[in-house]
Amino acid sequence: MQNLWIIPVLPFIGFLINGIFGRKLPKIVINVVAVSSVVLSFLWVLKVWSSAGDLATNPISEHYFTWIQSGQFNVGWDFAVDKLTMIMLMVVTGIGSLIHIYSTGYMAHEEGYYRFFAYLNLFMFFMLNLVLGANYLILFVGWEGVGLCSYLLIGFYFVKKSATTAGNKAFIVNRIGDFGFSLAMFLIVVNFGTLNFSQVFSAAPGKPTGTLTAIALLLLVGATGKSAQIPLYVWLPDAMEGPTPVSALIHAATMVTAGVYMCTRSAVIFTHAPIAMETVAIIGLATAVFAATIGLTQFDIKKVYAYSTVSQLGYMFLGVGVGAFSAGIWHLMTHAFFKALLFLGAGSVIHACHGEQDMRHMGGLRKYAPWTMYTLGAASLAISGFPFTAGYYSKDAILGAAFAHAPWMYWVGVVTAGMTAFYVWRAFWMAFWGDYKGHGHPHESPWSMLTPLVVLGVLSIVGGYLFNVPKILQNMFPLAEGEENMMLTYISVAFGLGGIGLSYYMYVVNRELPGKVSAALGGVYTLIYNKYFVDEVYDATVVHPVIEGSRTVLWHGVDQGLIDGMVNGVGSQSQGIGGMLRRLQSGNIRSYATWVVIGAVVLLVVMGLTAAGYAGGFEVAR
Amino acid sequence: MPDPSQLINSGVPVSWYLVLSAILFALGVAGFLFRRNIITVFMCIELMLNAVNLSFVTFANQHKQVSGHIFAFFVMVVAAAEAAVGLAIILTVFKNRATLNIDEIDSLKN
Numbered sequence: 132m133q134n135l136w137i138i139p140v141l142p143f144i145g146f147l148i149n150g151i152f153g154r155k156l157p158k159i160v161i162n163v164v165a166v167s168s169v170v171l172s173f174l175w176v177l178k179v180w181s182s183a184g185d186l187a188t189n190p191i192s193e194h195y196f197t198w199i200q201s202g203q204f205n206v207g208w209d210f211a212v213d214k215l216t217m218i219m220l221m222v223v224t225g226i227g228s229l230i231h232i233y234s235t236g237y238m239a240h241e242e243g244y245y246r247f248f249a250y251l252n253l254f255m256f257f258m259l260n261l262v263l264g265a266n267y268l269i270l271f272v273g274w275e276g277v278g279l280c281s282y283l284l285i286g287f288y289f290v291k292k293s294a295t296t297a298g299n300k301a302f303i304v305n306r307i308g309d310f311g312f313s314l315a316m317f318l319i320v321v322n323f324g325t326l327n328f329s330q331v332f333s334a335a336p337g338k339p340t341g342t343l344t345a346i347a348l349l350l351l352v353g354a355t356g357k358s359a360q361i362p363l364y365v366w367l368p369d370a371m372e373g374p375t376p377v378s379a380l381i382h383a384a385t386m387v388t389a390g391v392y393m394c395t396r397s398a399v400i401f402t403h404a405p406i407a408m409e410t411v412a413i414i415g416l417a418t419a420v421f422a423a424t425i426g427l428t429q430f431d432i433k434k435v436y437a438y439s440t441v442s443q444l445g446y447m448f449l450g451v452g453v454g455a456f457s458a459g460i461w462h463l464m465t466h467a468f469f470k471a472l473l474f475l476g477a478g479s480v481i482h483a484c485h486g487e488q489d490m491r492h493m494g495g496l497r498k499y500a501p502w503t504m505y506t507l508g509a510a511s512l513a514i515s516g517f518p519f520t521a522g523y524y525s526k527d528a529i530l531g532a533a534f535a536h537a538p539w540m541y542w543v544g545v546v547t548a549g550m551t552a553f554y555v556w557r558a559f560w561m562a563f564w565g566d567y568k569g570h571g572h573p574h575e576s577p578w579s580m581l582t583p584l585v586v587l588g589v590l591s592i593v594g595g596y597l598f599n600v601p602k603i604l605q606n607m608f609p610l611a612e613g614e615e616n617m618m619l620t621y622i623s624v625a626f627g628l629g630g631i632g633l634s635y636y637m638y639v640v641n642r643e644l645p646g647k648v649s650a651a652l653g654g655v656y657t658l659i660y661n662k663y664f665v666d667e668v669y670d671a672t673v674v675h676p677v678i679e680g681s682r683t684v685l686w687h688g689v690d691q692g693l694i695d696g697m698v699n700g701v702g703s704q705s706q707g708i709g710g711m712l713r714r715l716q717s718g719n720i721r722s723y724a725t726w727v728v729i730g731a732v733v734l735l736v737v738m739g740l741t742a743a744g745y746a747g748g749f750e751v752a753r
Numbered sequence: 754m755p756d757p758s759q760l761i762n763s764g765v766p767v768s769w770y771l772v773l774s775a776i777l778f779a780l781g782v783a784g785f786l787f788r789r790n791i792i793t794v795f796m797c798i799e800l801m802l803n804a805v806n807l808s809f810v811t812f813a814n815q816h817k818q819v820s821g822h823i824f825a826f827f828v829m830v831v832a833a834a835e836a837a838v839g840l841a842i843i844l845t846v847f848k849n850r851a852t853l854n855i856d857e858i859d860s861l862k863n
């Protein structure tokens with residue numbers, strides 16, 4: 132027994148302590164509880180990793196109790212760890228620990244400090260359930276739980292209307308995806324009779340392609356919701372209303388990659404459903420391009436990184452879709468390093484600028500916040516695919532696989548890589564070069580925030596080289612055959628460097644140029660700047676009809692008209708009848724008596740007539 | 754001493770008793786409906802009860818069964834109880850409203 136249950140339970144204990152007693156606890160205790168619970172969890176992961184032996188040949192599987200027993204159908208509370216899970220565990224607990232440490236500095240002056248850490252610990256609990264679960268239902272429990280925590284944390288500043296709206300949006304959009312996921316699970320139960328990963332995957336190759344395609348596509352619907360892919364990506368940019376560490380932990384490094392993890396976990400189903408695979412690849416690629424173009428034009432630093440996240444998640448799905456599952460997971464991991472760092476760095480920048488998020492009001496921060504600049508620079512290099520940084524390896528692996536699958540996908544991916552490099556460096560130059568254009572005096576962040584930045588900065592540079600995920604996972608996903616085409620690498624690196632160079636030219640050397648370019652593009656720029664009006668289109672086609680339909684049909688029509696009408700109708704009819712009947716109640720006793728006599732006479736007459744109906748009724752009685 | 758049933762059966766027909774009972778009952782009803790004094794109304798009720806009693810005992814004799822007598826006793830007991838309660842109510846009403854006119858006691862109307 133490796134006691135895997137300790138891994139998620141530790142943060143849960145932290146959640147209980149901070150959630151129940153946090154209001155009365157001093158900050159230092161909250162910090163210790165919140166951070167140590169996650170760090171201990173990370174250490175336990177390391178302990179499991181070091182003592183488990185070879186996970187490729189001996190995956191750990193632990194059964195705790197039977198959760199659902201219904202006839203032949205059986206769901207246990209089972210955890211399992213193979214190499215894929217181990218990578219996810221490392222990423223989640225490792226980066227989770229760093230972000231918890233960072234948050235102690237970033238959130239130090241916020242209201243509801245304990246609430247923040249309670250939610251964050253609860254999130255860790257659910258996320259670890261998600262990756263540890265050995266069947267779809269446990270995964271789904273975590274899946275829904277992280278969605279809940281995401282909602283709670285996006286709406287953390289709940290006095291801000293925009294924050295609560297963004298929380299609701301994230302939650303509701305995710306419901307659509309979760310609906311698809313639920314349907315996929317129902318199909319799996321119907322066709323396989325079980326939800327256990329091992330049983331499903333061993334039986335999957337024998338099932339008809341149509342069934343597997345349906346399951347895979349429905350799983351994909353779930354993944355597009357959670358991992359912010361077209362068409363359900365709209366919640367993620369709005370989710371930046373939450374505190375920045377939340378954006379880093381949930382909306383960049385861990386939760387949003389759950390869809391990629393789930394698709395990779397279900398690789399057997401996907402590989403036997405070619406149409407679904409193609410759909411995954413195309414959705415991923417489309418999302419990557421689409422979000423990257425929006426990222427080019429945004430001015431809110433967190434929005435830039437948010438669209439970048441959507442775009443990079445698109446890359447991961449491209450990797451999964453072209454069959455390079457391990458490359459997708461590799462990018463998931465490196466992305467977790469550099470995107471968490473980008474967000475934490477952005478948080479540090481925002482902290483330095485006293486809460487300013489608009490990049491047009493930053494600038495010149497290299498003088499005031501050098502450590503933030505170095506680390507953010509490292510992350511920006513990594514995401515641009517600069518040679519030998521983390522992003523270089525993983526992006527290259529995905530693009531190589533995409534070329535092998537279909538060359539046009541490679542070219543679109545490469546252009547996207549160029550755009551990626553352009554917008555992250557645009558943000559970098561705008562924040563750190565030039566003169567400070569904001570208010571107050573910018574300042575460097577405290578060490579509690581910088582330490583995680585430095586650790587992640589180092590990982591962003593060397594993480595891809597240190598952790599060669601495709602090699603680690605080669606037992607599950609065989610390495611690609613054939614020679615590596617170095618030409619492909621050179622081209623993608625060239626695009627990345629080109630993007631960096633262009634952004635340097637436009638935002639450092641010739642600063643008049645961006646304005647001219649956007650003016651020259653005119654309508655196209657407006658379209659992209661307004662995010663292709665997707666939110667507006669959804670609003671007009673889905674949100675507005677639903678709200679209006681609810682109001683006119685369901686509220687005014689069904690609820691007020693039908694249901695209230697029925698209830699009120701019964702009431703007013705009773706009143707009407709009562710109004711008539713009460714005239715009998717005159718208060719005059721003699722009139723009552725008259726009624727009694729009349730009633731008695733009527734009864735007697737009726738009885739007499741009835742008796743006369745029977746021949747000689749009285750004679751018989753006598 | 755001659756048997757009372759013998760006496761009834763010997764001469765007076767049953768229908769006479771019943772007619773007498775009906776007349777008494779009708780008088781009771783008429784008094785109940787048309788008189789305004791509560792005490793009179795009350796006595797009319799007693800009259801009706803006793804008219805019914807007369808019918809009971811007549812039929813009991815006619816059919817040679819005891820149940821009619823028993824019913825008559827029941828009615829007497831109830832009438833006694835009713836007299837006690839009814840007179841108490843009448844006294845209270847008079848104390849409170851200083852009237853015995855039944856038409857003026859109509860506060861439960863509508």
